[in-house]
Structure formats: C-alpha cells, structure tokens
Amino acid sequence: MKNSSSRPTQSSMEIQIHCPAPATKLPRKVCAPEEVTLLLRILALLLLLLVVMSIATTSMDDERLRSWRFRPREDDDDSMAYQPPADLMHNMSDGELFQRAMDVSQLSRHRLGMVPKIAFMFLTKGALPLSPLWEKYFAGHSGLYSIYIHPRPSYHADNASSSVFYRRQIPSKVVNWGSLSLVDAERRLLANALLDLSNERFVLLSESCIPLFNFSFTYQHLMSSRYSFVDAFDEPGPAARGRYQPKLAPEINVTEWRKGAQWFEASRQVAVIVVNETHYYAKFDELRDVMYLQDEHYIPTILTIKAPHLIANRTLTWAYWTGGPHPETFGKDDVSDGFLRKINQEKNCSYNDQPSTVCYLFARKFAPSALEPLLKLAPTSLGFG
C-alpha cells in the first residue's frame, strides 16, 4: 500500500497527466470527485432498475412455466397452452395450433437450460421408403433431434415402436392439395415443432431426400450457423419474376418478389416469423386460384421483406435440374461413392460470411431403389451406419 502510493504506477501517472485536478491532495481520484459520485449514482440507479425488472418478469414467467411443466394437462386452459402435446395426433385447427405455438415461443428464455434439438420435418406424399437410411443416421443421437411427418391427408404412417418415426405423424388439415396447401402443410409442421421449446433449428425434407453427412456434423453445422438456409433469389424471365402477380401490390412490390426451392432450414426465430405471418399470407390466399407454384415464392418473399438479414438465400438441399419441371431422380444405378462426393465439390459457398467447401447437407431426389446402394455406401461415403 505504502509502497504503491510513494511510487505511482504508470497508469496513475497517466491519469494525473490527463486530469488537470490537483495531484497533491487527491493523487488517485479520476477527474473531479463530484463527477465520480454522479456517475456512481446513475450506475446504482440503473442496476436497481434492472433487478426490479428481472424480478417482475421472472415471477410472471415462472408461474407459467410451473403450470406448463408440472400440472396435468386437463387442469386449466392456461396450462394446456404451454405443454407440448404428448400425442402428436391432436385435433387443433390451424388457428388454435398457431396461437399455441406463438404462446409457447414467448417462453423462449426458459430454453436456457435445455439441450437444443433439430426438428426434422418430413413433408411427404405417403410412406418414407428411405427410412432405413434415416434410422441409421439418427441412431445414437436421441435427445438431439425430433421428427415430424406430414403426409397427404389420407395417409397413416404405421411404424414399429422401435422406429424413430413411430407416432411422429402430425394431423393434416390440408384440404385441396395445391401449391399454397404445401405452404399450409409447411406452416403446420413448423407450428407443431415450435410447441417443443427445445427445438432450435427446423429442417424441411421430403421422402426422396437423403443426408450427405453424419448427424454430428449436421448438428454442428446448423447450430453454429448465423443464418437460416432459405433459398431466395430474383431473376428476370417467366420462371421467376414473370410469376409475380400484379394483384399482389401494394402489399408486395415486384422488387420484393423472390423465388426459391421449397426445402428450407430455419432457426427458431425465423420459424416464428413464418408461423406468425398473416398479412402477406392473406394476400396469397386471396390469389390462390390465379397464381401458381405459390410454394416456391411465399416463404422466400416474406422473409426477404421481414427478415432479409437472417437468411442465407440458399438451400442446403441439393437437386439436379436439367430444364424440366422437376429435378432428376436417382436410382440404384446412379448412386456411387463418386456421385455422392461430387455433390459438394461442384462449388464453394459462404457460411457465416466465410468461404466454405460445404454447400449441401442433404440431397434429392432419390428413388426407393437407391436405398440398397445408399445403405452400403453410408459408412464410407456419408460417415454413418
């Protein structure tokens, strides 16, 4: 103590140099003492305010959380709102389901202690012929993923209780299977998955999709991504900007119009935006019969308007287009180690604003006949199984 006051350190010397206050009487004070007291008072006030605010929100949210976690579902309406349905085959309408998904999402701060999961959402026509490959992919990773299947309305998935797909079908409320109905089904998948607060990233897949990496790699890649992988681009010509419908104005200007592959990956924040969006949806709904392929435009367009800074503007799901209305389908004779490796060698992408050699984590379309070679190649070419 004595030592230090007699031999001022370099920093106190600097302070004295910067402060013209008399150094003899108050050698350690920073500038004028009344300024310091004022600063301290402001700081204390701010701290007090923060504590009061956090106590207020904690007691309110904790009340909700208790009811969500411990009370039986039948107790009252409020507790029901915060409990993920034990049985996915609930009977909620879109309105009820979306409202509950938004209510649950308000409790996001309670996710702090939870292990984040990836929700894999399968939008299918019917069965999942490649499910044995996915079973291998998910093996050993329970607790890090959840699965949701939305088949066409009449289909009922029936799987062994040992399967990761067992009782993971969600009820469809889609009536006419058209292009905006696909968006309806996607929003239902998202809303169902949002009911589980531990779901952090949301991947939309089809029955013809395959994984290109093992689960651990995929998990890391998605959890560490700053952006959601939603394809969104603007292009002249009939297949993109040409599909803009002038009746979308004034809500949507042609400069905001985007096209993109339907197969997306979204963070929780982006998923909430998509499920909560009603303004532009109403417009698309009104124009159901005069527009086509709305599923390739609705999500890219609304996210370009509402959250352009949150999307990577590219999809993680590779497909091979040759000019026709659908991408190529690959079967038994197409699949080889070289074929699978080439997918990520064709180009480089940007990942978290840095160049990356990984552009795709998934690929489509694969026919049921591709299952056998895929299962054989998985351990060497895909890194699992």
Ligand SMILES: *[C@@H]1O[C@H](CO)[C@@H](O)[C@H](O)[C@H]1NC(C)=O
């Ligand atoms: C769902 O609603 C329909 C008609 O509203 C009813 O027939 C059916 O029993 C309900 N299912 C469940 C599981 O509540």
Ligand SMILES: *[C@@H]1O[C@H](CO)[C@@H](O)[C@H](O)[C@H]1NC(C)=O
């Ligand atoms: C949904 O949107 C409304 C405004 O339209 C907003 O008040 C509400 O906070 C949003 N909900 C969530 C969970 O973001």
Ligand SMILES: *[C@@H]1O[C@H](CO)[C@@H](O)[C@H](O)[C@H]1NC(C)=O
């Ligand atoms: C359930 O398993 C059968 C094979 O037993 C398969 O054909 C079907 O696609 C599976 N369904 C789902 C949804 O995984």
Ligand SMILES: *[C@@H]1O[C@H](CO)[C@@H](O)[C@H](O)[C@H]1NC(C)=O
């Ligand atoms: C998963 O794949 C990554 C990248 O291909 C690899 O580095 C890692 O060793 C694999 N993990 C397991 C458990 O096989």
Ligand SMILES: *[C@@H]1O[C@H](CO)[C@@H](O)[C@H](O)[C@H]1NC(C)=O
């Ligand atoms: C669309 O936006 C552009 C630029 O902001 C503007 O010049 C144009 O008039 C707008 N078009 C419509 C139809 O509102």
Ligand SMILES: *[C@@H]1O[C@H](CO)[C@@H](O)[C@H](O)[C@H]1NC(C)=O
């Ligand atoms: C995606 O495109 C939007 C414009 O539509 C842009 O603002 C955003 O920065 C782009 N995202 C990335 C990661 O570059």
Ligand SMILES: *[C@@H]1O[C@H](CO)[C@@H](O)[C@H](O)[C@H]1NC(C)=O
């Ligand atoms: C991608 O980047 C790597 C180096 O990071 C380079 O070796 C490779 O040639 C690039 N591939 C393409 C298709 O540009």
